[in-house]
Amino acid sequence: MIRVTTNGTLRGYKSSLMRTSNAVNLARTKVLTQSNYTSYAEDPASATQAFKLRRSFSRTNAQLDSTKTLNSKFSAACDALKSVKSDLADGQAKISSLAGLNDANASGRQPLGEVLESSAESIVQIMNSQYGSSFIFGGKDSLDDAPFQMQTVGGKKVLTYRGVAVDDPANAAVLEAMTGETSYVDVGSGLTEVDGELISSSAFNGALSGISFIGYGVDEDGDPKNMVSIMQKLSDIFGRCDADTGAWASDQDQTDATRLTGKLTDSISEITNQWTALDGKTSYLTTSENRLTELADNLNEQILGIEQADLASAITDFSWAQYCYNAALKVGNSILSQSLIDYMN
Structure with a gap:
């Protein structure tokens, strides 16, 4: 026969209350950051995938910036040659x-x-x-x-x-x-x-x-x-x-x-032939710029799909966690004081 003591009940209650408090804090952080995880340890698989996507996104953005600058330069060159020609x-x-x-x-x-x-x-x-x-x-x-x-x-x-x-x-x-x-x-x-x-x-x-x-x-x-x-x-x-x-x-x-x-x-x-060839290169750069812009947008969408939390679901989870925490606090008020036997021990 197992005797349930007040001290044992209190220890169990404290442990449960701590878990409930942690759940509230995690749910609150998820709502505030709108992120599915705040550290690699929380979701290693998703974090690894997001890291690879972010690396590709950074490289694509660098390529896009270079292409935009080069495209503007070649467009200006085309205009200059057209004026000369x-x-x-x-x-x-x-x-x-x-x-x-x-x-x-x-x-x-x-x-x-x-x-x-x-x-x-x-x-x-x-x-x-x-x-x-x-x-x-x-x-x-x-x-x-x-x-x-x-x-x-x-x-x-x-x-x-x-x-x-x-x-x-x-x-x-x-x-x-x-x-x-x-x-x-x-x-x-x-x-x-x-x-x-x-x-x-x-x-x-x-x-x-x-x-x-x-x-x-x-x-x-x-x-x-x-x-x-x-x-x-x-x-x-x-x-x-x-x-x-x-x-x-x-x-x-x-x-x-x-x-x-x-x-x-x-x-x-x-110079007309040279201008035509330069115009072809400018068209190629424009096509590359459009392609890289689309690629960067797609990568960004994939990153958000992994990292960004569903705000409606996160708010619902936070509300439920807060409700459970408040309920746990009310349970604490109903726990009995120490019994006479516990006091004598």
């Missing part, structure tokens, strides 16, 4: 050079030369456009000075790119290396390295070398391939024409003007 090169420069070849416009050759020079200077300014603190067409060294500079050497204007004359054949190797510069960015294409070497197809090259778009070096005739330099040479030829009659300074000037105008048309076609 449509408004200046294919508009003012081409029209002015063709008009200058027409004898009917002979008297206006000098003003047309000024238009060509102005167009060339405007192209240089546009190609020195900035996105934030970096120069869009500065290649991988986009934080230094403006990449394109029009300098006067020996009384002639010379275009340079990052301090290197673009029309000097001796600089061909250096300029070629500049066009091949890379600045790889992870845009969520499965960045991969093999033996410490990055697989270029798994990343996106964010470097834009300006001379890749407007040309560099000279051709077999010794004429510049650079659009700006061609405009400048045409401007010089038209500037030497007679101010009143527009007569050519020499037959060679007339021949050179005809030849250079054709090459200006070719360079405009080339």
Whole structure:
């Protein structure tokens, strides 16, 4: 026969009251934090799964931020090239050079030369456009000075790119290396390295070398391939024409003007092709940005599905736990005082 003593009853009551109090505190914490658990030990399986999802979510967000920045930069580059291609090169420069070849416009050759020079200077300014603190067409060294500079050497204007004359054949190797510069960015294409070497197809090259778009070096005739330099040479030829009659300074000037105008048309076609390719890359970045945004949203939903508590259910559980705790307190008031035998012992 087991004798139920008051002390035994009190010990059992205290233990039950403590469990009820802990249940109230856990339910209250769940309501306040709206989280299914507050420590790894409470639900190791869910916590492990949430940790993996959060790691993927953090990586995706980093890729998304990089892609957004790169997309904005390439969009600005597309706008700049479109302005160079449509408004200046294919508009003012081409029209002015063709008009200058027409004898009917002979008297206006000098003003047309000024238009060509102005167009060339405007192209240089546009190609020195900035996105934030970096120069869009500065290649991988986009934080230094403006990449394109029009300098006067020996009384002639010379275009340079990052301090290197673009029309000097001796600089061909250096300029070629500049066009091949890379600045790889992870845009969520499965960045991969093999033996410490990055697989270029798994990343996106964010470097834009300006001379890749407007040309560099000279051709077999010794004429510049650079659009700006061609405009400048045409401007010089038209500037030497007679101010009143527009007569050519020499037959060679007339021949050179005809030849250079054709090459200006070719360079405009080339920059059109470059703009089309750049627009394709911008579209790819836009698609990547949309894909990463959707992926980040999906990952966030999965994380919330694991970690976030059902608030209605949590409030119901808290109300029930509070009710049980209050009931336990009332039971304590009904427990009898110590019996005479307990007192004598």
